[in-house]
Amino acid sequence: MPSSEATAAVRIGARPPLRPGAALGRVLLLLVPGAYLAALLLAPLFAVVRAAFAHGPLAFAAAVSSPLALHAFAMTALTTAVAVVLNTAFGLAIAWVLVRDDFRGRRLLSGLVDLPFAVSPVMIGLMAMLLFGTGGWLLPATRALHLRVLFGWPAMALATTFVSLPLVVRELVPVLEEAGIAEEEAARTLGASRWQTLRHVVLPTVRWGLLYGVVLTTARCLGEFGAVLLVSGAMPGQTETATLLVYRLLEERRDAEAHAVAVVLATASVALLAAMKLVESRRNREHAAEGAA
Amino acid sequence: MSIEVRHVTKRFGGFVASDDVSFVAPEGQVTSLLGPSGSGKSTLLRVIAGLEPPDAGEVYITGSDATWVRAQDRGVGFVFQHYALFRHMTVAENVGFGLVVRKQKRSEVRARVAELLRLVQLDGLADRYPAQLSGGQRQRVALARALAPRPRVLLLDEPFGALDARVREELRAWLRKLHDEVHMTTLLVTHDQEEAMELSDRVVVMNRGKIEQVGSPDDIYDQPATPFVAEFIGSTNRLEVKLDGDRASVEGHRVDLPPGVLQRDGSGESVAWYVRPHEVELRLVSGRGAIPSDVVRIMRLGWVVKLELRLPSGRVVLVQQTREQVDELGLAPGDLVYLALRGAKAFPAAYSI
Numbered sequence: 001m002p003s004s005e006a007t008a009a010v011r012i013g014a015r016p017p018l019r020p021g022a023a024l025g026r027v028l029l030l031l032v033p034g035a036y037l038a039a040l041l042l043a044p045l046f047a048v049v050r051a052a053f054a055h056g057p058l059a060f061a062a063a064v065s066s067p068l069a070l071h072a073f074a075m076t077a078l079t080t081a082v083a084v085v086l087n088t089a090f091g092l093a094i095a096w097v098l099v100r101d102d103f104r105g106r107r108l109l110s111g112l113v114d115l116p117f118a119v120s121p122v123m124i125g126l127m128a129m130l131l132f133g134t135g136g137w138l139l140p141a142t143r144a145l146h147l148r149v150l151f152g153w154p155a156m157a158l159a160t161t162f163v164s165l166p167l168v169v170r171e172l173v174p175v176l177e178e179a180g181i182a183e184e185e186a187a188r189t190l191g192a193s194r195w196q197t198l199r200h201v202v203l204p205t206v207r208w209g210l211l212y213g214v215v216l217t218t219a220r221c222l223g224e225f226g227a228v229l230l231v232s233g234a235m236p237g238q239t240e241t242a243t244l245l246v247y248r249l250l251e252e253r254r255d256a257e258a259h260a261v262a263v264v265l266a267t268a269s270v271a272l273l274a275a276m277k278l279v280e281s282r283r284n285r286e287h288a289a290e291g292a293a
Numbered sequence: 294m295s296i297e298v299r300h301v302t303k304r305f306g307g308f309v310a311s312d313d314v315s316f317v318a319p320e321g322q323v324t325s326l327l328g329p330s331g332s333g334k335s336t337l338l339r340v341i342a343g344l345e346p347p348d349a350g351e352v353y354i355t356g357s358d359a360t361w362v363r364a365q366d367r368g369v370g371f372v373f374q375h376y377a378l379f380r381h382m383t384v385a386e387n388v389g390f391g392l393v394v395r396k397q398k399r400s401e402v403r404a405r406v407a408e409l410l411r412l413v414q415l416d417g418l419a420d421r422y423p424a425q426l427s428g429g430q431r432q433r434v435a436l437a438r439a440l441a442p443r444p445r446v447l448l449l450d451e452p453f454g455a456l457d458a459r460v461r462e463e464l465r466a467w468l469r470k471l472h473d474e475v476h477m478t479t480l481l482v483t484h485d486q487e488e489a490m491e492l493s494d495r496v497v498v499m500n501r502g503k504i505e506q507v508g509s510p511d512d513i514y515d516q517p518a519t520p521f522v523a524e525f526i527g528s529t530n531r532l533e534v535k536l537d538g539d540r541a542s543v544e545g546h547r548v549d550l551p552p553g554v555l556q557r558d559g560s561g562e563s564v565a566w567y568v569r570p571h572e573v574e575l576r577l578v579s580g581r582g583a584i585p586s587d588v589v590r591i592m593r594l595g596w597v598v599k600l601e602l603r604l605p606s607g608r609v610v611l612v613q614q615t616r617e618q619v620d621e622l623g624l625a626p627g628d629l630v631y632l633a634l635r636g637a638k639a640f641p642a643a644y645s646i
Contacts, residue, residue: 183379183380185371185377186435188363188364188365189367189439190438191366192391
């Protein structure tokens with residue numbers, strides 16, 4: 001494609017020299033969004049970190065290693081793990097069906113996938129209560145299985161899964177579309193089974209998109225609050241995740257401890273953000289290398 | 294090791310891509326499926342490979358019914374127009390893929406990959422990625438990959454379509470040579486008649502999901518079975534002819550029946566003669582059976598000279614002469630020249646494409 005080569009060449013090529021007045025414009029152009037982001041993102045982050053360490057590092061350590069805090073982190077890890085595993089497996093399947101299959105209602109399904117983004121997490125929590133709460137449609141079934149869903153980790157994991165469902169799908173659909181079906185057909189004519197085609201051809205092709213989706217899903221799950229608040233009952237030491245713990249500590253006016261827990265969550269998010277950028281740059285580099293293949 | 298297609302029909306919605314098609318690709322030969330785009334040739338190839346299920350009909354490979362055998366169990370080698378190489382694998386991994394998925398021993402895979410890379414003359418490029426290769430090299434990797442698992446038949450879908458003209462010609466000659474060494478039953482889909490003529494032992498001409506003619510390259514050129522074949526293979530001029538008893542006239546000029554045309558051909562009073570550009574002789578003087586025309590354009594293509602002549606009716610006829618012939622006549626645009634027919638193929642005039 002000569003046009004994309006041309007734009008790439010322009011991007012790589014040296015910047016043309018600026019007119020004197022233009023330099024000031026460029027500085028302004030950098031300054032305005034910079035200040036905006038600093039005010040909106042960095043300042044609160046800085047404030048939280050400062051507040052967390054207001055009583056010194058020992059108080060911080062005590063706050064984040066108390067049994068209740070450790071349990072909350074474990075609950076967050078558990079719900080996140082369940083949601084990531086489920087959404088990776090089913091997200092792959094949904095993306096596959098959306099791209100490779102042509103059937104009636106494909107557009108409807110595609111729209112449905114985005115529903116969790118359109119609906120408030122609180123509503124999602126409400127829906128779960130209607131399904132699994134007293135008089136809920138699915139209550140007889142879960143009772144028969146001796147499974148306590150509502151106000152237990154299953155409902156929390158389920159709500160988190162629901163909330164983060166679209167991320168993997170939305171990352172994978174364009175990647176699968178771009179890859180096309182020819183390589184899969186080639187694998188089949190070469191004697192590969194469906195499983196071998198998935199493992200050796202499809203997954204390696206979409207690996208960066210999938211990883212990016214997984215990282216995004218993890219970040220979203222770590223921060224989930226509204227849906228989990230409703231379905232968990234937020235019982236300290238039992239069904240309390242890290243975000244719920246922060247909320248309760250604030251309510252109880254234990255601000256420093258709340259900030260300490262929040263800093264741990266924020267650190268995890270920043271680490272994920274860094275991971276995301278790393279994945280993105282590797283993906284871009286490989287795309288450039290794989291180029292017109 | 295032949296391929297046999299029996300009464301295969303394939304529809305896509307209301308579009309009939311393959312309409313009750315039957316033909317045989319004989320063992321050890323190169324057979325071409327030749328036709329314009331949309332004639333159903335690629336669909337047929339995909340049905341044979343098992344990539345599309347037919348709506349009706351059967352496919353026999355090596356004499357056994359393969360119609361409902363899964364693509365991965367058919368033992369066909371398939372080469373795609375856009376190579377379809379695995380972009381995250383090296384050349385060697387690509388070529389070895391068909392062996393690895395069949396769980397062959399590592400040492401055997403390595404030996405076979407080396408053997409094939411030698412065959413397609415890419416020995417030094419085993420560790421490259423597809424993106425680091427030229428189009429011609431990629432297509433040779435695709436061919437090596439298809440041949441590696443020792444398929445029973447080789448299917449090529451417009452294999453040179455994405456390459457530029459010179460590479461295409463080189464690869465074509467190379468593929469023919471390769472086939473003369475390997476002798477694998479090969480079915481080639483192409484819209485390029487030159488490619489089909491040069492590579493094949495047998496050509497199947499397709500149009501609108503049906504077969505127009507099956508024959509050797511010479512057969513379909515010299516003895517087109519239908520007006521479509523006459524027009525699609527090589528270039529030709531269509532002249533409407535009035536028959537009156539044993540007389541024939543073109544544009545009101547009485548002409549003799551050219552060699553190869555019989556009185557009964559066409560049998561109605563109105564027939565069409567398909568005259569190849571080289572089946573015309575030019576003269577400076579009027580005579581029996583000569584049609585007057587104006588020289589519109591002269592295109593000198595080295596040894597060959599193409600002329601556009603306009604008949605009195607305004608119909609333009611394309612004529613091909615050697616440079617000597619044209620120089621002898623000393624023709625220039627605007628000159629009056631008489632043309633005599635040296636050959637033609639007659640069909641009923643009612644037909645239109």
